[in-house]
Every structure is written in C-alpha cells, then in structure tokens.
Amino acid sequence: MTRVLRRLLVAGGLLVLLFFAYLTAIRLAFMLVYFAVLLVAVCWLWTWLASRGLSVLRDTHEGAYEVGQEFHERLEVLNSSVVGIPWVVVEDRSGIPGYEASRVFSLGGHGTRRWTSRGRFTRRGRYTLGPIKVSTGDPFGFFQRTRTAAVAASITVYPRVTDVSEYLPGSNSSSGDSRVFGRYSDAPPDALGIREHDPSDGFNRIHWPSTARLGRPMSRSFERYEGADTLVVLDLGLGVHHGQGDESTLEHCVSLAASVAMTALQRGQSIGLRCNDAALTSFVAGSGPAHLRQVLDFLAIAQASGITGIGTVLPGGRSSQQSVVVITPAEPGGWVDQLSAGDRGRRTTILHVSGAASTARARFLGEMTWWELGIGLEPAPLRRAS
C-alpha cells in the first residue's frame, strides 16, 4: 500500500466518520472524530515543524587512508525550532564496512546533539562518507519526514602495506658509495652526490666543479644500485584467485603489490605496474609520491576481472636493468618458462600466494627467486616515509 493510498484511506475514513457524526448529531461520535482529526493534524504539524528545524553538520577528513588505519569524524544535529522532537534518526549511508555513525535520539526545542564517531578501515576501496539521512516524525509513527544531506566526503582506502623488503632483490646501499668492482658503465647516469675520488674511477666520474672548489679530486656518486626500474606484475585474472574477503588471495596479492611498490619507491626505485585485469591496466615506470598515489589509487579498487593469463603482461626481451616482481596465486606453468626465457641479467622475483603455505619459503628457479607465501602470513607493517 503506497503512502498516498494510505493517507487517502485515513482521510476518507475521517470524512466518513465526520459525515455520520454530523448526520446523527451524536456527541460521542463528534468527540471521536475531533480526537482523530486533531491527532492526525497535530502529528503532521509536529513532523513538519521538526523536519524544518533540523540541520546536520559533519566534520570529517577526506583523503586517502590505509586498511587498518583508524579514523574519526564529528557530527552535530541542531534543532532550530522551539518544538521538541520526539525522535531523530540520523542514518549514515556510508559504505565503509564495519563503520556505523548512525544515531537515534530525542531533541528538545533549540537542542543540539554532538557525537564523535570512530572507525577503522578494514577493506580497501573507494568510499563516500555519507549521505546522511535524517528522519523524524511524531511520537506515534503516523508521519515521517526524511531529508538527505549531500555526500560529505570521498575516501580512498589503500591496501594494507607491509614490509616486503626481504622478498625483493638488491641491497639498500647506493652505488658509487663504495668502490665498484665491475664495469662502471653499468652505473646509471643520475648523480646522487660526490665523494672522494678513487683511482679506479674513470675520468668521466670526476666532478670538476667540486674538484676545483675543494682543491682535490672528487667523484660523483650515483643513485642506488636498485635505481633500475622495477616492474610489478600483478595477476588479476578471473578465476585465478580463491578465498573471500580479507582471506582471499586477491586481497593478499593486491596488498603485496602495494607493499612492493611502496618499498621500491622508498628505496628510490622507479616502478611500473602491469595487470592482466579486464582493461590490461599498465603503469609505466615512474617515481615520486604522485606516481605512488596513482598506483595505490588503482590498487585500492583493483578487482580480478581479467580474461587473459598472466603471460600476456609479462615483460619480453632482454632488459638487464629491470627487476621484475610477479605476484600471483597461479600455479607454475607456461608463464614461468616465458619469464625465465628473458630473465638473463634481470632480477626476477615471483611472489606466489598460496592458501596452503604457512611460512614464507624461498627457492630458486635458475635466476629467478620463487617465494611461496601463505595467506595467513602477516608481515610487519611498513613504516611510511614521511
């Protein structure tokens, strides 16, 4: 029964009662119809006044958060009318899992209600805080008016980032800080600083302005050895992942990808990302906070939607300056051969997420490092660079 029909029925019933009361001039019937009409009128008026006088303020912080991070917001409901409100339902329609800012309370005339709502992000994704529906009505529940406040804020929750440095190739030292025992031509061209000249340094490494100023030969030091591009390959194939929610391989893989990206960027590396999702998303190598945010924004909403195997996004050819990190729950197959075919001089790490594994184990397939990681493993959180 629609609301309009219900109201028509009530109005019709009251009119019929009034008609018969008038027709028969029965005092008690008049009393009944007076009471019913007044009750309906008062309840409607009460609801209308209450609804008009209500306003909601929401003090929150939009931006990006990480799974596991706590947050809070302040809400304030004001009643600007002199009429007390029997009940106000402030219903928060935010889609954040496990978060509930809704409240039900009464408000006196000119009353104010404030509260702070706290929550913890439990799942990556892009969410909106709000909208807020504010409903109020009469004490008997005859009438109800609902107002919807606009969406307050947009929030992106990034995947949980953990310390995965032990799974990644290379050291944290910078090249050139120590003497190089190989071909210096391997050194990348970006200078990081200067140091005392070593006789084994080539002439092209001498930093002449500093040498002139200091009066002794100084050599340039270059960016870290790992400054070579790191390509993260994330398997987002449909049907590859298993498990649900936080316990799924998908969430674990996405979290690993975010962690690898974060770790690599903190080391000063530039990273690229390739996924075999439906759009075959690919991020070219880059560095810096903006690039990291781009990658994390994507990972926040990434879903296993691809219809092609991971082999379609693996790097081909020889690229000795590139580290490749493959994150997948897929069992070894042709893609491993494809990867090993082009890995000469390239550091390749495969992070294989398996529901069965309970510890992290590493094995080596040729020049590839194969890490077997269980879902239940919970690496320590990564400390973000400030």
Place this chain on the structure above:
Amino acid sequence: MSLFGLLVVVGLALGGLVVAGVLRLRLSDGSLTVGVARYEGPVGVRVDVREGLLSDACVVALVWLTATLVAGSGWVGGSEVLVPLSVTAAVVCLVLAKTAPRGTTYWLAVEVTAVLALFIFTANHTANPLLDFITWVKGVRGAVSNAALVTMAGAAWMAIGWSTFWVARKRNATIALVPLAVALAVEIINDPTQTTAGGITVFWILVAAVLLLRLHTARIRNRWQEMADSQVWIFISSRGALVVIALLVVAVLAPPLNTVDLSVSLFHGRDAGQGVGPGDGNGGPGPIPGSDLTVTGYSDHVAPGGTLTRSASVVMQVSSDFTRPVYWRGINLYSLSSGQWTRGSTARVSAEAPANTNLDTGSDGTRQVVHGTIEVLGVPQQTIFWPGDPVKADQATLVRSDLVGPGGGVATVEAAYAKSPLRPGTKYAVQAADSLATEDDLRHAGTTYPVDILRRTFLVAPGQPRVGSVTVEVTDLARQVAGTGTVYDQVKNIETYLRTQERYQLKINAPPPGADPVSYFLFTSHVGYCEYFASSMGEMVRSLGIPVRLVSGYGPGAPTAKADVGLNFLHEVDSGATVSTIRASDAHTWVEVYFPAYGWVPFEPTPDPAYPALARGAAAPVTAPATTAGQVVPPVAPPAAVPANQQGRVAVPAALGLGLAFVLIAALLVLLATRIARGPGGGNLGVAWSRLGWLGVRLGVTRRATDTPLEFSSRLAGRLPGLGDEIMTLGRAYSRSIYSSGSTPEATESEAAAWRTVRAQLVRLLALGPRGAGVSPAATAPQS
C-alpha cells in the same frame, strides 16, 4: 462424553506426556519451547512469552472494550457471548501469531480455531460433542438469529485475527487498529444510548495510544538497537501521552457541529412508529423481518418481545407549563389478549374535531390543565401527543374515542390524529388535564366505578377479572402482592413489587413461542422493559377487578440546552419553561388506574432510572396561562427535582466548552511563551546569547552594532550585579564560539551552569523588567 470431558481427557493426556518426558517444556531467556524429547533442535514450538507483553495486553484490552460495547447493544440475541469469545480470540490469535511459521498457516489456524470456539461458545452441549456439532451447524443454517450471532462472532474473530497478526508479527499498530476502530465507530454511530460508551471510548483511546507508542518505539529499538539513545523511549512516550490527554480534553469539551439528528430525514421509516395514523396499526417496536432486531419507538399497541435497541432519533421538541416532568400520551390501550394490549374493538375513529374543540368531558375530579407545545422533528407524524388526558388542540384532529359515552357523545378520547401527517418543523399546541389527587384522596376514592368504565376495561363487575385474559397464576401473584388495603394501596403494592423485585433491561431473550409474555416475565425471566412491566401491572391490577389501562407514548425526554433550542420555542424559553427533546428511545408505556371521582391516575411500574415513581398531589404551572372556565387553580407546589439520571443527560453548554477550550489554549500559549523565553536547558550558546539580548532590551541595555560580546556582557552584568559573573561567563563563551573555526564548540560545564542560573530568573526579569532586576529607574536609563 461431553465436550468438557473431552477437554479434560486431552489436558490430562498432554500433562501425562510432559510428566513422562515425551513432551519437553523449556523456559529459557523469555522463551517457552515445547518439543519432542527424542529430538533436539528445531522440532517443536517456540513462544517468546516475554516479547511484547505490553502490546499483547493492549490488544486484549482493546478487544475486550470493543466487544463489551458491541455486546452491550444486543444487536442479536445472545450477543453477550461476544465478550468472552473475543477475549479468547485475542489470546488464541496472539499465540498463533507468535508460533505459526507463515502467514498462510496462521490464517488457516485462525479459521479453524474460530469455528471451534464458536461451537464451544454458542452451541448447546450434551454428552455427544459430534452430535452437538452437527446440530449446531444445522441450527446455524436454519435459524436466522443463530446465523446472525455466528456471523457476528465469526467476523469478530477474523477482525481480531487481523489485529493480532499486525501487532505480534508485523509490529504495526496503525494497521492493527483499523478493524477495531471501525467497529468502535460503527457501534457509536449506531447505538449512542449506552451510558458506558463514553468511558469505554476514552479508555479505548488511551489503550490504543499506549499500543501505538509501544510498537513505534519497539520498531525503532529493533532497527537501531544500541545506536539508539536510552532516553528516546521516555521522550516519545511522555510526549505522546501528553498529546493524547490534551487532545482528549479538547475533543470532550469541543461543542458538536450539529445537534439535530438529520439521519431520520434521510432514512425514512427508520422509526416507523412515529408516523402512526388512524388505522395504520403497527409501528415502533416490532420485529424486523428476518431477524430478532428491534428498536425503540412509539407504537399504538403493546406486545412484549425480545431485545430492544435504543434509537437516538429525535422525534420532537416539547415544552409544557407543568412543574413536573410530564409523560406525552399517544394512545390509551384497554384490550388485553394473549399478552398484547391494543386499543380494543370499541374504540374507533369517530369524526373530525375542529381546532380548539373541547375534547374533555370534565366529569372527573380535581385536575389541572397543562399547556403543551410540540414541534415535530425527524419524520412526519400524524399522532397528536398530549401531556395528560386530551382537552383541546389548536388544530383539527381525527379523534379515536368510545362513542358509547354518557349522552351518546364522545366519552374519553383515546387517541387523536392530525388530518394529514405533520411535517418536521410543524409546531402545535395542546391542552391536557392531569390529576391532582393526593394519596389520601385516592385511598378514599372507593370502588364505585361507572358502568362505562367497567365496560371499557372489560370488567363485568368490580373484583371480577375477565376470564381468559389473565392467567390464574398471575391472579394468585397479584392477590399475594396486593394485600388487603385500599384499592390505591393494593395498586401501589403491585407497583412497588414490580419496581423492586424485577429487573429492567433492554437486552432480553424473547419469550418462547406460545408462552404468555407476562407469565414468562413474572415467573421465569424476571427481566424486561417497560412493556413487560406495564403489561404485568395491568394484568395484575385487572385480575383484582380494578379498572386499568395502559398508555403508550413518550417519557419526559431530556431537557434541551438553551443554545440548542429552536426558534419555535423562544417564547417558551423566555417565559422560563423547560424545553425537552424527545427521542425514539424515550418511547414508553405506563399504567393508569381509574379512581372514582378522580379519574385516570398514572402509575409507573418500570424501574428504569429515567422513570422514578410518580409524585401525587398539586403542582403549579411555571407560568400562569389562562385557564378555561371552571377549571381548578391548583395550589403552588415546589418544582420537582430533575432525576439524577436526567441531569447527567444535560449536554455541556457550548459556552462552557468554548470557555474551557480557550482557557486550555491560553494555558498552552503561556506555557509555550515561557518555554521560548527560557530557552533550552542545555548549553546552546547561540540561544543563550539571544535571550541575553532580550533581557538587555527589557532592562534598557541595548546592544549596539559596534559592541563585542564582551562589551555587551560587561554592560549587562553591570545592570544585574547578582548575575554578573554568569553573564560574563556567557559573554566569553559566545565570543569564543563565534570566533572559533569549524562547528560551534560545545559549552563547558561551567558555561552551561551559568546559563542555568540566568535561565532560572529569565522569565521573572523579562516580566518585571527593571523592577524585577532590583535597579533604580535612574540606573536603567538607556546607555549612551
């Protein structure tokens, strides 16, 4: 095996199963689970006995109230069974609603239990329940009255099933109340005569309000649980209760929009008895074809029957100059046959009597002329009503009389009719004669009855009842009750016996077919209405050989509020006469006994509280209208008190209602103004600051546009030293609030306390101004 025996056996068997452990009852966490012992889990029935106890109780109470009101009207014979049946239905349906897994199962169970309960409550039970059931089904199909009762009870059961379903399962009180509210409204519209209806309705409204509040709060609580503030239920309930009580007061005090029953003009024939004309015989109380239903109304014969329902249709508005409430005579009845009193074969229409013809023979003793004015309301009428024995009317009439009177002329007018039906709004005036004989007069009246009287009352000679019309057992009872005193004492004893030993009631079972209604009343049922009492007294008196007749007409009616008196009666109102409204429910039958030299003297055997025993002796008219020559000017007597039950029927004057409503509204406005002036109790700094501004204006400390909050506070605090600290605290708090970023900061506890202190004196200061602030007029000069 009787039904009761069967129930006992079933009960014992179930008890044995429980004792033996086959059935297991488990009460835990408010739920009663009945299950089979060898199974665990979902087998069995689980009833949450704690959930919704208040709402369940409300439903049962509402059902009980509604059923009581409906049963009180006695729409069908035996309808008193509706009350226990409905309460049983409420309990059974509540249990079913809480246990049935699906709606279909529930309604199926409701129908089965309805049939079972109807059988239990309305059938005659013997040792064979199966045979009883078959007989009952046949009885329901065969008898209209049984079918009507069962239909009504079945409808009640279904309506209750609906209400309990929506309360217990859907938790929606508004929809649950629909059938009960409709039943209540229909009942009030159709039978407004029940004296308890007002109280029941008010109680019904209060219980319904509790149910609405309870289920509404329960719905919010179930939906939001710990998200809901613990105080919200108190707020909702208290505000809801206040609203209901306030609206009830207004609804009770508000004057009705209309005081004239218009329904009779729409539904002609609703009370056909009012239109009785010469020769048209029947009307008023009588069987409605196809049912036992009867309604009250005037009739030209008396035939005691089954249950009567009061009709509130307005018949006429009347006024008389008699200082006592008068009965309005329609027709005299002499002939008694098979328990029915009729006008008799000797009384027939004689001829047309022109207007103002003297119809009174004037042969009887001391009597007073009473002037009456009647305005026809409702439907057209032909019968002329008189406030005593007819004397004259201001319009031509057709007179029904006994032609064999002294001198061959009209003896006593038994009834008179207008030549054509009088339309609603027609007003006519009559004069009638009422006996002024005292009790002593009547005791010494003797028994020398005129032959004409004996003939008209079918008495061969004094002390010899007409054989065949009165049963022997009635005669024996009459002799036993009457005693051996004077005729008046004997008649009075019979009247007293009937008034004290028998019970007045409209809802009765009709006498069995073929039974004498008077004997059935006097020796079996002992309950009845005026027709039973008058018929019984008539037969008893006549069995003693005393001339007696019955009179059919209307009782005094209810005094009409001055505001409701029509223009036709302005003259009567101005002269101080009482104007009364006569309804169909005022139709009445009484007894008149003939006393030599004094004529016909009325008696009132009906113990209806509306009809006290009649007073004897002289009574003065309210005014002193011109009397006809030769009539007695009676001595002045104190005005008779209005019976208590009639006082209760006087409507609340509209002016009083309006006055009270204004007082109530004024009180509410004052309360509202006070609340606005005081502002909220919490720490709302904006409102507090606004009220300080009001206070400043009242005390002459105006807030200038260039004032900062602290400057204004400082000046206001200077004017109110007693509240200086608090005002400064509020000024600082407001200053902080308007200069802080983001949302309005909350008031601290000290600021809230400061506001509470100021707020406590705010209304007084606003009302009294500088005087209340205790500052001198000089000090309150406007600030520069």
